[in-house]
Amino acid sequence: MSDLFLSPEHVLQGGYFHATLRKLQEPNTSIEPHNIMYPVFLLEDKDAMQAVSSMPNVYRYGINKLIPALTELVDRGLQSILIFGIVETLPKDPTGSSADCPENPVIKALPKIKEALPNLVIACDVCLCPYTSHGHCGILTNGAIDHPESVKRIAEVSLAYAKAGAHIVAPSDMMDNRIKAIKDALFENKLQNQVSVLSYSCKFASSMYGPFRDTMKSSPMAGDRKCYQLPPGSSGLAARAAARDVAEGADFLMVKPGLPYLDIVRQTKDRYPNHPLFIYQVSGEYAMISKSGEGSEMEAVLMETLLCMRRAGADCIITYFAPLILNILAKKH
Ligand SMILES: NCC(=O)CCC(=O)O
Numbered sequence: 001m002s003d004l005f006l007s008p009e010h011v012l013q014g015g016y017f018h019a020t021l022r023k024l025q026e027p028n029t030s031i032e033p034h035n036i037m038y039p040v041f042l043l044e045d046k047d048a049m050q051a052v053s054s055m056p057n058v059y060r061y062g063i064n065k066l067i068p069a070l071t072e073l074v075d076r077g078l079q080s081i082l083i084f085g086i087v088e089t090l091p092k093d094p095t096g097s098s099a100d101c102p103e104n105p106v107i108k109a110l111p112k113i114k115e116a117l118p119n120l121v122i123a124c125d126v127c128l129c130p131y132t133s134h135g136h137c138g139i140l141t142n143g144a145i146d147h148p149e150s151v152k153r154i155a156e157v158s159l160a161y162a163k164a165g166a167h168i169v170a171p172s173d174m175m176d177n178r179i180k181a182i183k184d185a186l187f188e189n190k191l192q193n194q195v196s197v198l199s200y201s202c203k204f205a206s207s208m209y210g211p212f213r214d215t216m217k218s219s220p221m222a223g224d225r226k227c228y229q230l231p232p233g234s235s236g237l238a239a240r241a242a243a244r245d246v247a248e249g250a251d252f253l254m255v256k257p258g259l260p261y262l263d264i265v266r267q268t269k270d271r272y273p274n275h276p277l278f279i280y281q282v283s284g285e286y287a288m289i290s291k292s293g294e295g296s297e298m299e300a301v302l303m304e305t306l307l308c309m310r311r312a313g314a315d316c317i318i319t320y321f322a323p324l325i326l327n328i329l330a331k332k333h
């Protein structure tokens with residue numbers, strides 16, 4: 001060979017010059033409908049449908065508008081949703097009583113959604129912040145999180161959603177030991193083999209939740225969530241939180257937000273390869289990607305982002321883009 005610096009064993013391009021070969025070089029990164037979960041906002045007012053001003057193409061629905069919208073998505077392949085309840089007339093109080101009262105919109109909607117869409121997997125976000133007068137995710141005593149009271153209450157709310165028919169309860173509150181308390185409550189009520197627990201195990205105190213908090217009106221009245229959500233720089237606490245939740249029986253783990261935290265995704269997947277891992281692509285990520293270009297340009301950014309999340313170890317991505325992703329997948333087939 002005349003160009004002595006060229007070496008055959010260092011030529012990689014021979015392995016990916018064709019689209020089919022490139023697919024083999026990207027194992028376990030495909031996006032199919034079961035890799036996507038759609039978060040939905042549910043209002044008390046049955047016939048309401050309100051655009052969310054901070055999130056283009058996202059709506060808050062009453063049950064009578066939600067079911068037709070979901071039916072259309074299920075027809076296009078949607079397989080799972082994550083429900084967030086919003087109260088406007090029910091009272092907010094220090095213990096978040098409206099989270100599991102019989103009039104709670106989630107509790108009322110669960111049997112109706114299951115009847116209309118029996119194959120759809122329904123996860124319920126479990127937290128107190130949409131229902132507490134102070135807006136914190138747990139119960140406060142003298143202004144600080146009361147650990148045992150908070151855990152007890154989170155387990156009670158989880159059980160109420162499980163009894164109402166949720167397939168998955170997903171505690172997002174970040175109170176230590178809640179997974180064991182929820183699993184115990186499911187056991188005591190013989191629901192342990194009918195309901196899974198998706199732990200928001202590695203949820204960071206991120207500044208990327210802004211549009212969501214506008215939507216949910218769930219910002220704390222005073223203070224912030226830094227004493228329970230994880231510090232964004234701490235991979236150590238994320239590792240310990242995932243280990244704790246695995247030990248307490250979590251069925252599924254989560255990293256939230258997604259894109260800036262892919263190192264945490266990889267770390268968690270490497271340590272717990274046998275636990276399906278979720279990413280929550282949060283409202284701030286949604287806003288950033290929405291502004292990344294027009295039409296197919298933005299769609300390419302979105303799909304690359306999802307591919308990279310899969311490469312990092314995510315099995316399922318919770319994303320407000322679910323309807324658009326189903327469209328994109330339909331175009332490809
Ligand atoms: N517990 C759910 C969230 O906090 C969601 C945040 C977001 O989408 O920004």
Ligand SMILES: [Zn+2]
Pocket residue numbers: 127128129130136137172173
């Ligand atoms: Zn909360």
Ligand SMILES: [Zn+2]
Pocket residue numbers: 127172
């Ligand atoms: Zn939250």
